[in-house]
Amino acid sequence: MAHEESLLRPETVALDALIKATVAGLVGEGEQAPPEAMLFLGNWHQSIPTLVIQDPILEPVDKVVWMVIMSHARETGSRTAFPDYDTIASQTNIASTSTVARAIAILRLTRWLTLCARARQKSGRFTGNIYVLHDEPLPLRDALHLDVAYMAFVQQSERHHHGRVRAVAQSVLASLDESIRTQEYPLESESPIERRISAASVVRNAGQTPGATGRYFAFTGEAVNRLKRPAAGRSEANSRHNQNSKAVKATHYSSGRSSNYKKTTTKTTTTNSNSDETTLSNQASSLGDAPLIYPARLSDNQKLLADRYLHLIAPEERQEVLDELQGRLESEQKGMKPVYDELRFLHSLCKAVQRSEFVPNLGIKVAEARASRAQPPPQAPNPEQEAIGARQREIARDYGLEQLAKLRQSFVTDDDT
16 A cells, blocks of 8 residues: 555645545534535636626626636736637637627626727727726726716617527616616715625525515616526527527617606717707607707716606606706806716706706706707898899889979979969
8 A cells, every 4th residue: 555655646645635634524523514525636727706606697608708708818918809709609619609799798788898998090990899807797887987888788788689688688777777766876886895795695695585685786686586587597489599690780779668757989979069968869759759958068878877867757847857957067167066976966856856846947047048049040131132122122212202202393383483
């Protein structure tokens, strides 16, 4: 036996001693010992955040894609080229690049991955995207700052061709609407420790507690439970084949939400050059045929998030609230205290409307100025019409002088002559 041990590698001898010590430890613990034990053989390698592995929203393919992207960043430094879909598919053993595209979409929806900018040459030619990979989901405020099209992407994903992406996007928006409905402020700064404790609690109870409370980053506990149910986790039968097909070009859709109020790096903006207001044409449904006019100071993300606040109040009051916000922003130029958080101010206005305490003030002049700008400008004079008018005035003058002369002549008598 001693001769056999001398032929073994020292690592194996040490491992054998460790196994015997582990067995002895289990025996010594008696009934308190766990039913099984595990040892790791080999060297420790690259670390992976536990949250990625335990994430209740991500499916296995999503987690592996995250790991492959992270491995590329570690091999070449934190600033590196984003691996293309074919490379990711090859290293994850995924048959289709459309599955990779789906996984990246879910990582972006859950804020594990952020699309921060789109690089273009001076000629305008597109050269690539700039992504940021995170070791935990990004807070909403940070995501809106870094990803200028995040809210538009989430709303667009509600109509994605893959059922799982649709379900995740709908859960993100449902969790956001739930926060707004319960008078929470979704952009509130929160301690990282508190976020992680809440997330760990949701992970621990995921799928076990009906009506779960707490939050797992972008999702409420109830939203996590809905996504973990078998019916929600499965893709629709007619969309299963998309995992083994080529990626389908994304189509942009506007939000299709219906109003649910109660009474108690890519920019696409159309700006009115005569004012500090911006029209979002895709919000026309909010006020019949008239689109809402948003303050131009709001970013695209803020406008889409503001729209979700406005759906808590009556359609006829939404433009008044936006005008009040615009008036408050304009008042900064007259010495009033700056508004550092426009959406928080909008939130307070919406709450005032719900309590029937809202009285338009600063927004009245904003509405009047917009109405005056909407008046048609006076028509430019027509030269031909002006010439005709001048000729007619000259004829009328000559006729008047002629009649006056006749009248004077009638007063002349024979004695005068």
